[in-house]
Amino acid sequence: MTSQRRTAQKQAVYDALRALDHPSATEVYAYLQGKEPAVSRGTVFRVLSVFSESGRVKKLRLLGDEAHYDHNTSPHAHARCRLCGMVWDLQGVPAPLALPEGFLLEESELEVSGVCAACAAKG
Amino acid sequence: MTSQRRTAQKQAVYDALRALDHPSATEVYAYLQGKEPAVSRGTVFRVLSVFSESGRVKKLRLLGDEAHYDHNTSPHAHARCRLCGMVWDLQGVPAPLALPEGFLLEESELEVSGVCAACAAKG
DNA sequence: ATCGTTGCAAATCTTTTGCAAACGC
DNA sequence: GCGTTTGCAAAAGATTTGCAACGAT
Numbered sequence: 001m002t003s004q005r006r007t008a009q010k011q012a013v014y015d016a017l018r019a020l021d022h023p024s025a026t027e028v029y030a031y032l033q034g035k036e037p038a039v040s041r042g043t044v045f046r047v048l049s050v051f052s053e054s055g056r057v058k059k060l061r062l063l064g065d066e067a068h069y070d071h072n073t074s075p076h077a078h079a080r081c082r083l084c085g086m087v088w089d090l091q092g093v094p095a096p097l098a099l100p101e102g103f104l105l106e107e108s109e110l111e112v113s114g115v116c117a118a119c120a121a122k123g
Numbered sequence: 124m125t126s127q128r129r130t131a132q133k134q135a136v137y138d139a140l141r142a143l144d145h146p147s148a149t150e151v152y153a154y155l156q157g158k159e160p161a162v163s164r165g166t167v168f169r170v171l172s173v174f175s176e177s178g179r180v181k182k183l184r185l186l187g188d189e190a191h192y193d194h195n196t197s198p199h200a201h202a203r204c205r206l207c208g209m210v211w212d213l214q215g216v217p218a219p220l221a222l223p224e225g226f227l228l229e230e231s232e233l234e235v236s237g238v239c240a241a242c243a244a245k246g
Numbered sequence: 247a248t249c250g251t252t253g254c255a256a257a258t259c260t261t262t263t264g265c266a267a268a269c270g271c
Numbered sequence: 272g273c274g275t276t277t278g279c280a281a282a283a284g285a286t287t288t289g290c291a292a293c294g295a296t
Binding site: 003004005007009010038039040041042043046047065 | 274275276277278279280285286
């Protein structure tokens, strides 16, 4: 049996996830630098991996090259501005398309990208 | 000005993209091993990068850890079986959710995952 | 003859892992 | 004390890049 232990590092990583906006592991690590408790890079990856496997956070594979993590685990989609990189949560899930016969839907991940109003205004 | 030149390597990479099912760069490279013309790993990545920037292929960031590439550039979504890994193309794009005020939609990427009928039947 | 393209190898970046020390329960 | 978690450093995997040789136009 593998019971989860409560540690300062796990709490710090989870707090970072809420303080930042859909951060990558690298961004979480950078955010925690110089803070207490110290958290190593390896631990950031390990904790995020444990969290996403236990369903406490959702691992996103969109938004560029690195994986990003979302503490909001309710079903929702994301909109990202191509220019400033800002991310918005979109409530609800997209309407299901015609799935293959007999396909049992478990998860869905949708990202739309484009240009946000602020960036469009800047020219 | 940067005009694209027609080369055997580019053609080979593009052919691999059509022969395989949403392959990763590594899978394209493996497929081309031992074939004519020889294509190095670096060139596979470079050609795929050029193709996806010019819009000739679409770079997908889903389906696991590596980027995958789709020669079908029309708007469509993907369904993936969590067990056998098979991928289906779903025609059409998901209904737009409530986007941020003034957001200019450019692209959308949707992947749904679950269990396909064949895998469900196997138990 | 240009200038884009390739192969090769080294470099970079992201993520994982082995192992001994430290800590929660 | 037992078993999990951490830090560190090394390893692994994915992707990019420098550079000289090559090839398409």
